[in-house]
Amino acid sequence: MILQQDQSILLMAEEVWCKNRMTEKILIHNGKIYQAAGWLDSGYIQIEDKKIKSIHPGKPDAETIMHADQVINASGMAILPGFVNGHSHFSQSFMRGLADGRPLLQWLKELIWPLQSAFSADDMYLASLLGLAENLHGGVTHVVDHHKITHTLQHTEAVKRAAEEIGIRCTIARAWSDRGNNPESASAILDEMENWYADQEISGKVKFASGPLTPWRCTGELMQKTHAQAVKYGSFTHIHVSETLDEVEMTVKETGLRPVAWLDQLGILDENAQIVHAVWVDDAEMDLLRDRNAQVVHCPVSNAVLGSGIAPVAKMLDRRIRIHLGTDGSASNDTQDSMENMKIAICLARAAHQDAANLSNEQALRMLLANRDITVDMDADLTMVRLDTLRSAPIHDLTAAITLCAHSEDVDTVIVAGETLMKDGKLTTIDEDVLIKECTIVLQSLKKRAGIEL
Numbered sequence: 001m002i003l004q005q006d007q008s009i010l011l012m013a014e015e016v017w018c019k020n021r022m023t024e025k026i027l028i029h030n031g032k033i034y035q036a037a038g039w040l041d042s043g044y045i046q047i048e049d050k051k052i053k054s055i056h057p058g059k060p061d062a063e064t065i066m067h068a069d070q071v072i073n074a075s076g077m078a079i080l081p082g083f084v085n086g087h088s089h090f091s092q093s094f095m096r097g098l099a100d101g102r103p104l105l106q107w108l109k110e111l112i113w114p115l116q117s118a119f120s121a122d123d124m125y126l127a128s129l130l131g132l133a134e135n136l137h138g139g140v141t142h143v144v145d146h147h148k149i150t151h152t153l154q155h156t157e158a159v160k161r162a163a164e165e166i167g168i169r170c171t172i173a174r175a176w177s178d179r180g181n182n183p184e185s186a187s188a189i190l191d192e193m194e195n196w197y198a199d200q201e202i203s204g205k206v207k208f209a210s211g212p213l214t215p216w217r218c219t220g221e222l223m224q225k226t227h228a229q230a231v232k233y234g235s236f237t238h239i240h241v242s243e244t245l246d247e248v249e250m251t252v253k254e255t256g257l258r259p260v261a262w263l264d265q266l267g268i269l270d271e272n273a274q275i276v277h278a279v280w281v282d283d284a285e286m287d288l289l290r291d292r293n294a295q296v297v298h299c300p301v302s303n304a305v306l307g308s309g310i311a312p313v314a315k316m317l318d319r320r321i322r323i324h325l326g327t328d329g330s331a332s333n334d335t336q337d338s339m340e341n342m343k344i345a346i347c348l349a350r351a352a353h354q355d356a357a358n359l360s361n362e363q364a365l366r367m368l369l370a371n372r373d374i375t376v377d378m379d380a381d382l383t384m385v386r387l388d389t390l391r392s393a394p395i396h397d398l399t400a401a402i403t404l405c406a407h408s409e410d411v412d413t414v415i416v417a418g419e420t421l422m423k424d425g426k427l428t429t430i431d432e433d434v435l436i437k438e439c440t441i442v443l444q445s446l447k448k449r450a451g452i453e454l
């Protein structure tokens with residue numbers, strides 16, 4: 001890392017760090033509170049011990065205000081459960097804007113794989129900080145990083161450290177493949193995962209999961225073993241499936257089965273499976289996803305940027321399949337903007353079917369919120385979005401304002417486990433300007449090492 005002596009990305013040296021890392025008694029009032037049963041037009045929320053302590057309509061009395069360490073006036077804002085980004089690759093924070101004109105496999109071979117090979121652990125730390133900061137700034141309180149650059153334990157440790165320092169919830173789905181380019185041995189993968197699972201804190205915000213890259217890069221036998229290991233530790237398998245038609249054809253040629261059916265035959269398709277993309281799934285595969293209660297992660301922007309296709313998301317929702325939204329990595333999106341991702345999910349579904357009712361605003365919002373609600377005793381993970389802006393006011397319908405009008409720049413405040421990690425549109429645990437400068441410097445040297453001239 002090339003930090004100047006007087007610079008620090010993290011605000012640890014400042015008082016604000018200590019103040020914000022403490023969980024406080026927080027009172028949020030004057031806001032419009034999202035609840036699945038209907039918006040509470042004006043109310044207040046009390047947070048204590050990292051949890052939502054109470055939710056009330058109306059205004060708090062003087063005693064309630066006095067009781068709080070921090071009072072947040074949410075006038076003009078919507079208060080929602082923190083957004084969930086179900087799929088990302090933080091290393092790709094350094095690979096934005098490179099996909100133009102290249103389909104998935106060409107893009108991987110010519111650009112992404114060479115850059116990934118040249119990544120140092122320090123690059124990984126900075127790229128992770130950047131990806132995490134962008135997610136948090138856009139209202140995300142939990143992100144799943146399908147962590148691809150696993151050259152050394154230090155690379156994975158760098159992601160963990162970055163997430164812990166910023167304070168967001170992060171699941172590191174440690175990517176692996178045991179066939180094709182640079183295969184890893186089964187014992188190396190299983191042993192490393194055993195250590196990560198054993199070391200994770202039950203109440204911690206950073207967790208681990210198994211991340212087989214794709215069905216065509218992994219053997220069935222090792223996917224069965226890593227899945228069983230993940231389930232033993234209360235975790236899950238997170239895997240790219242049927243992103244492109246080519247991939248489906250490869251699996252059919254090899255196994256005689258379509259990818260989802262093959263995963264089912266292996267015994268992996270259950271409630272602990274996260275199927276990322278599912279663009280090219282047929283009716284029988286969607287029935288399987290429903291019957292096994294597997295979760296799908298829908299990545300509409302990434303699928304559109306790479307020209308991969310449009311997932312049949314309304315058909316899956318009709319079957320009550322659990323779906324979260326994912327931005328995917330910034331190399332194929334090319335941001336971590338979860339609100340834009342939600343709006344494009346709506347636009348693509350409706351355009352593809354010439355049907356304005358194909359995906360409702362509420363359905364899209366439920367995917368972004370991972371079907372969570374604001375309820376008493378839930379973890380205090382909240383995102384507050386300004387709606388008193390030129391693009392959102394005046395408001396007819398709060399859900400439409402959030403899904404179709406507001407942008408991620410309108411996110412004002414983000415609270416994770418009772419800690420205020422963003423306030424007044426600024427992150428509290430990291431210096432955004434220093435981070436951008438540092439990443440810009442480091443990227444030049446990374447490109448040189450990867451032999452990429454752009």
Ligand SMILES: [Zn+2]
Nearest residue numbers: 146240328329
């Ligand atoms: Zn991905």
